[in-house]
Amino acid sequence: NAGVTQTPKFQVLKTGQSMTLQCAQDMNHEYMSWYRQDPGMGLRLIHYSVGAGITDQGEVPNGYNVSRSTTEDFPLRLLSAAPSQTSVYFCASSYSTNRADTQYFGPGTRLTVL
Amino acid sequence: QKEVEQDPGPLSVPEGAIVSLNCTYSNSAFQYFMWYRQYSRKGPELLMYTYSSGNKEDGRFTAQVDKSSKYISLFIRDSQPSDSATYLCAMSARRGSTLGRLYFGRGTQLTVWP
Numbered sequence: 001n002a003g004v005t006q007t008p009k010f011q012v013l014k015t016g017q018s019m020t021l022q023c024a025q026d027m028n029h030e031y032m033s034w035y036r037q038d039p040g041m042g043l044r045l046i047h048y049s050v051g052a053g054i055t056d057q058g059e060v061p062n063g064y065n066v067s068r069s070t071t072e073d074f075p076l077r078l079l080s081a082a083p084s085q086t087s088v089y090f091c092a093s094s095y096s097t098n099r100a101d102t103q104y105f106g107p108g109t110r111l112t113v114l
Numbered sequence: 115q116k117e118v119e120q121d122p123g124p125l126s127v128p129e130g131a132i133v134s135l136n137c138t139y140s141n142s143a144f145q146y147f148m149w150y151r152q153y154s155r156k157g158p159e160l161l162m163y164t165y166s167s168g169n170k171e172d173g174r175f176t177a178q179v180d181k182s183s184k185y186i187s188l189f190i191r192d193s194q195p196s197d198s199a200t201y202l203c204a205m206s207a208r209r210g211s212t213l214g215r216l217y218f219g220r221g222t223q224l225t226v227w228p
Binding site: 044048058090092107 | 155163219
């Protein structure tokens with residue numbers, strides 16, 4: 001199993017550009033989520049999904065969209081990038097919402113918005 | 115006030131020392147408590163998981179929860195340079211009810227020098 005994979009590893013955008021961060025898992029996990037990690041701020045939940053076709057907002061959803069068309073994939077879209085979105089983004093998954101505490105994290109995507 | 119408070123450190127100790135990492139929280143509904151370890155430029159990985167109050171031991175690691183004081187701790191005995199990482203505490207209110215919402219501390223950066 002590859003676990004949770006994220007692409008790209010690094011990305012530089014200009015203000016106003018859009019892009020999609022990819023996340024995939026091969027563990028047949030129901031629950032997937034996106035976090036951002038900023039210095040001194042810990043991990044903050046952006047969006048999450050409890051299954052294909054079901055998504056919901058987390059703590060800091062503004063400026064981001066998600067969709068979950070398959071169990072395996074959970075892409076995060078930045079609609080119009082802003083410097084405040086410079087961060088490290090982590091995707092995570094767990095077997096089900098009843099076991100969401102044992103989340104498996106991907107390696108992260110480091111995003112810089114100029 | 116953040117729901118979970120954690121001193122970011124940094125904490126620097128010699129090899130073999132006993133390390134104590136702590137978090138406090140304000141939400142009395144939290145019942146599940148976790149410690150994640152994050153190596154530099156990697157995703158967090160689950161280290162310890164406890165439910166409600168009490169102690170849990172796993173090798174050199176001991177997790178303690180004191181719900182009456184809203185205080186959790188992670189102890190590392192005989193610390194090794196390989197323990198150098200950022201340690202994040204996380205907690206959740208109830209399996210399933212918040213759809214897997216984890217609340218993270220900011221993380222404590224630990225360095226164990228030989």
